[in-house]
Amino acid sequence: MDGASIIEQLMTIEGRSNPYPLYARAHELGPAAPAGPGAVLVVGHAAANQVLRNPAFALEDTEDLAADYAELLAHPSIELLGRSILQRNAPDHGRVRSLVASAFNARRVAALRPAAEAAVHRMLDELADRGADGSPVDFMDAFAFRLPVEVICELLGVPAADRFRFRGLVSDLTVVLELIQDFAELAAADAAALELSSYFEELSAERLARPTGDLVSELARTAVDSPDRISGEELLSNLVLLLVAGFETTTNLLGNGLALLFRHPEAAGGLRTGAIDPALFTDEVLRHDSPVQVTSRISTAPGLDVAGVPAPTGTMVFVMLGAANHDPARYLRPDRFDPTRTDSQPLSFGGGPHYCLGSQLARLENDIAVPALLDRFPRLAPGGVATRRDRLVLRGYETLPVITR
Numbered sequence: 082m083d084g085a086s087i088i089e090q091l092m093t094i095e096g097r098s099n100p101y102p103l104y105a106r107a108h109e110l111g112p113a114a115p116a117g118p119g120a121v122l123v124v125g126h127a128a129a130n131q132v133l134r135n136p137a138f139a140l141e142d143t144e145d146l147a148a149d150y151a152e153l154l155a156h157p158s159i160e161l162l163g164r165s166i167l168q169r170n171a172p173d174h175g176r177v178r179s180l181v182a183s184a185f186n187a188r189r190v191a192a193l194r195p196a197a198e199a200a201v202h203r204m205l206d207e208l209a210d211r212g213a214d215g216s217p218v219d220f221m222d223a224f225a226f227r228l229p230v231e232v233i234c235e236l237l238g239v240p241a242a243d244r245f246r247f248r249g250l251v252s253d254l255t256v257v258l259e260l261i262q263d264f265a266e267l268a269a270a271d272a273a274a275l276e277l278s279s280y281f282e283e284l285s286a287e288r289l290a291r292p293t294g295d296l297v298s299e300l301a302r303t304a305v306d307s308p309d310r311i312s313g314e315e316l317l318s319n320l321v322l323l324l325v326a327g328f329e330t331t332t333n334l335l336g337n338g339l340a341l342l343f344r345h346p347e348a349a350g351g352l353r354t355g356a357i358d359p360a361l362f363t364d365e366v367l368r369h370d371s372p373v374q375v376t377s378r379i380s381t382a383p384g385l386d387v388a389g390v391p392a393p394t395g396t397m398v399f400v401m402l403g404a405a406n407h408d409p410a411r412y413l414r415p416d417r418f419d420p421t422r423t424d425s426q427p428l429s430f431g432g433g434p435h436y437c438l439g440s441q442l443a444r445l446e447n448d449i450a451v452p453a454l455l456d457r458f459p460r461l462a463p464g465g466v467a468t469r470r471d472r473l474v475l476r477g478y479e480t481l482p483v484i485t486r
Contacts, residue, residue, distance in 0.1 A: 082106050084116030088399060092260055097473045100374065101416065104404035112410070113388040120397045121390050124404035126411035126428065128388040132400050133432035137385055138378035139170045140435070141397075145379065158257045158270035161278060164318035167326070167435075174434065177311055177319060180303060184236060184296050185438045190445055193232060200231045201450050205457045212485035217464025220481040224454075225335035226328070229446055233327025233439075237320065238288065238295025243280070250277055251325050252470075259474050260375070274321070281320040296323070323439075330429075331443040333372035333477030334363070338451060340481060341366060341418055343463050348420050353455050359448040362420040366447070367406075368427035369418045374403035375474045376431060402428045403476070458485045 082090070087107050090096045096103055104124060107114070112125020123129050132138045143154065143163040153159045162168055166178045183189070204224050212218040226248050234244050253273040256266055285301040292298040297320060304316040311319070342349040351357035377399050380392040392398060405428050407415040412422075430437035437443075455461065464482035 082110075084110060084114035084122035085120070088116055088120075088122060088260075091473055092262065094471065097471055098469060100403060100473065100476075101407065104401065104407055105416075107401065107404055108407075108409060111388065111390075112408075113390040115390060116399060119395060120399065121387055121392050123387055123398060123400045124408065125388055126405045126408040126426075129400045129402065129405035129428055130432055132378055132387055132398055133376075133428070133435070135385075136171065136434065137380065137382040138392075138398055139381045140168055141377065141379050142168050142170055153264070156264070156267045156271050157278070158254055158267055158274040161274040161318050161321060162254075162257055164315055165322035166319060167322050171434070177315055178434075178438070180300065180311055181296075181319060181323065182438060185442060187441060189236075190441045193236065193442065194445060194449070196235055197228075197232050197446055197449050198453075200228055201453050204228055204231075205453060209457070209485055212483070215484060215486055217482040217484055220339060220483045221332070221336050221478050222480070224450075225332045225339075225478075225481070228335070228450060229328030229331035229443075232442065232446060233324060236296055236327070236442075237323060238293055238297040239284065239324070247324065247328075249273075251329060254321075255325060255329060255472075255475055259472055277321045277324070278317050281317050285316060285320070326437065326439055327442070329475060330372040330437070330439075331446055333475060334366060334443060334447050335450060336478040336481050337370040337372060337476070338362070338366040338447065339454075339483075340467060340478065341370065342451075342455075345418055348418070349455055349461075351420070352452055353459070357420050359452050360444070361422065361425070362451065363444050363447045364425040364427060365418065365420040365422055367429040368412075368422075368425050369406070370476065371403045371406055371427065371429040372477060373429055373431075373474065374401065374476050376400045376402060402431070460484075460486060 087103050090103050091100055107122060107124040112128040113121055113123045116122040123132055166174050204227055208218060208223050211223060230244050230247060250273040253269040256270045284297055288298040289301050289305065292302065300311065300316055304311050304313050348357060352359060352362060377397060380394055380396040380398060383394055385392045387398060409415050430440040462484045464484040467481045468479045470477055470479045
């Protein structure tokens, strides 16, 4: 198989369900390989890190889309996320990111610990009540979705009464982040984008009238007082992005981690006794079954290459984060799940100027939630057949039934 055929296979149902055998085949080609005209496939850890940290490998932003795929900008979902820091390059990216970054610094994340701990224990109580008769409970619905939503909405300032409505909307919107083969797939994403934009427009107006000190209040005021720092359109796009990024990857991290514990009960035992550090466990889940599997860049300067593979200006570079995390040149026995690894440097949160702002918050939530879950339910066990979401870029579970007693 060459790079192009590996990408083609990854986009099939079978490839999306279990991409790791295809990653192993890709590693046989080297850390990077041509993937058809104007494309490069990157699977090596060092090579992926190089691309992510080099600003000459830029994001495909709305200007690129307007030039190459003008019809895409007619889709509200593409337009919405295209205005966010997720899809912007310098200088716009740095200008807006600097406004948001303070909400995710180490001090503010640490200050969220008590709220996260309280939410974990409240939801574990509810999980116990729902499974008190021994019947299966869907962990994804009852816990893995609800916890990160609670935390990110607390940070943003989204009222508790509104938080239930977001799971379906975010699931629909994040189709935009996949390797789309048919623009018809964007219909639900467009509807979700319009609804979420409308929601945050109303919430921003309310916070301008009655500020509460939360992030929406701060950013909405900045958009009015200093539109050169963040415009009204950028405000809405980035509030939606923060909601999406604040729980989508953490939900998948929680679900992927629990599924791994069911397959490796010795790891669950180590977490219960304290023999395994929860932080190392989180790192290994991120490495072994990354919630984000793929990102991409475009080369913007002449003479670039990736691990010796030429990447002339305009080359699309597919950075396979999940494959880089399984690079045999970087990790001993990379396909083995080992939460005692001390040398893990997963690329699951990206790298360079676009490193995930919420990475510390995701780690905090997982580090709190998993030990508390195992302590509360000593007999926690699978409660039926788990189902994966049919996605490649965002890898996680749709359902994960558990028995708590």
